[in-house]
Amino acid sequence: xxxxxxDEESDRKVCIILSKGSLDxxxxxxxxxxxxxxxxxxxxxxxxxxxxxxxxxxxxxxxxVTPLANPSMGMPNAVAAIPGVTAMATSMMKKKMxxxxxxxxxxxxxxxxxxxxxxxxxxxTFDMFGYTKDDLFDEVEDVISASDFLEIAEDGQIIFI
Amino acid sequence: MxxxxxxxxxxxxxxxxxxxxxxxxxxxxxxxxxKAIGIDALTDDHWKAIRFVHSDFGExxxxxxxxxxxxxxxxxxKQLYQLFPxxxxxxxxxxxxxxxxxxxx
Numbered sequence: 296x297x298x299x300x301x302d303e304e305s306d307r308k309v310c311i312i313l314s315k316g317s318l319d320x321x322x323x324x325x326x327x328x329x330x331x332x333x334x335x336x337x338x339x340x341x342x343x344x345x346x347x348x349x350x351x352x353x354x355x356x357x358x359x360v361t362p363l364a365n366p367s368m369g370m371p372n373a374v375a376a377i378p379g380v381t382a383m384a385t386s387m388m389k390k391k392m393x394x395x396x397x398x399x400x401x402x403x404x405x406x407x408x409x410x411x412x413x414x415x416x417x418x419x420t421f422d423m424f425g426y427t428k429d430d431l432f433d434e435v436e437d438v439i440s441a442s443d444f445l446e447i448a449e450d451g452q453i454i455f456i
Numbered sequence: 457m458x459x460x461x462x463x464x465x466x467x468x469x470x471x472x473x474x475x476x477x478x479x480x481x482x483x484x485x486x487x488x489x490x491k492a493i494g495i496d497a498l499t500d501d502h503w504k505a506i507r508f509v510h511s512d513f514g515e516x517x518x519x520x521x522x523x524x525x526x527x528x529x530x531x532x533x534k535q536l537y538q539l540f541p542x543x544x545x546x547x548x549x550x551x552x553x554x555x556x557x558x559x560x561x
Contacts, residue, residue, distance in 0.1 A: 296460040297473040299550055301493050301543055326560055333522055335542030396523065397561050406523065409533035 308337040308451030310444070315456065316348030318358040318388060318400070324349075324456045325403040332410035337451070340407075341444045342435075343417035346456075347424075349400065350414060350432040358400055359385040401432075408434040415439050415447070463488045467553070474555050478513055481553025489551045495540070502539050502551075504529050509552035519549045519557040 309331040313324045324340065331338040348354040362368035362384045363375040374380065389399075398406065408414065414435045421438045428438075439447075460467055463484050468476045473492075475481060486506055487498055495502070508529045512520045522545045526533050540547035545557045 296462070296469060296492070297458065297471060298492060299472045299474065299546055299556070301547065329561060333543065333545050395561070396521075396559070398523065403561075406533050410522075410537050 305335060306337075306450070307334075308339070308448070310339045310341065310448040310451045310453045312341045312343060312444075312453065312455045313346035313349060314344050316345035316354070316358065318360040318385060320346075320456055321349045321358050321400055322392060322397060322403070324454075325400070325407060326397075327454060328407045328412055329403070329410070332407055332412050338407070338412040339415060339444075339447055339451070340412065341415045341417065341439075343420050343441075347416060347420050347426075349404065350416060350435050351426070351430055352432055353430070355401055355404070355432060356399070360388045361385075404432065405434065415444060417441065417444075462492075470555075472556070474550055475553040476555070478510065478552075478554050481510060483507075485553060486551050489553070493547060493550060495547070495551070499539070501531060501535060505531055505536065505539065505548055506552045509548045509554060513549075513552070513554040518559070519545075519554045521545055521557050521559040521561060522548075523561055524559075 311324050311328055313321065328338055328340055342350050348358060359381055361375065361381040362370040363372055363381070368384065397403065414432070416431060416435050416438045418438050418440045458469055460469055465480065465482065465485055467480045467485070470476050490498055498506070505525055508525060509520055512524070512528070520528070522533065522536055525531065525548060526536055536544045549556050
């Protein structure tokens with residue numbers, strides 16, 4: 296009988312660079328990351344610049360999305376700039392995502408790690424903002440340079456978000 | 457689309473081998489389907505996941521994702537990846553006689 300492609304010897308590798316710290320971009324990277332691990336693909340996430348918010352213990356539960364300077368949200372910038380609008384947009388986005396069964400960011404990233412995904416943090420960002428290892432989500436494996444990341448990503452597909 | 461005979465049952469499968477009529481599935485098919493994809497023995501935890509996937513498809517009309525199986529059965533993500541290595545969502549669906557999951561999360 297025909298069998299699905301459950302080839303366990305696949306050497307595919309996906310490496311995602313997350314450079315943005317907002318809720319929507321973090322979610323986009325987690326959706327792709329989760330899809331990769333659930334296809335048996337080796338998965339690495341590299342958090343750099345604002346993307347590091349997604350793995351900072353103090354910030355990762357408070358990622359936000361803003362309609363400011365975001366034409367896709369259809370809100371005039373003068374309105375988007377009013378205090379409280381970002382919080383409102385964030386709570387609406389979270390509600391919409393929950394309706395699609397998207398877990399909270401912390402649960403989502405934990406799920407990716409439990410499925411075998413690897414998390415790396417950018418050394419330059421880490422040094423620049425003066426973070427310590429204690430600031431990082433426990434599943435982060437290491438703090439590495441861009442060239443170390445490219446070594447890991449050799450022969451892999453790189454996605455920049 | 458083709459008809460296959462497994463464990464004395466005739467089943468309709470799609471081009472990839474997923475069953476297209478879940479009502480043709482019975483529990484004695486599961487160990488045979490599992491063997492076909494390299495899972496030689498089904499433990500209680502395997503059964504817990506497989507039975508949930510089959511019944512959930514019957515109730516919801518779509519195959520559950522790994523996350524849904526984990527939330528609803530209490531089996532952790534890690535356990536599901538150990539029980540059905542590499543591609544748990546698709547493997548569970550295959551063994552439980554339902555289409556492959558279409559959800560992203």
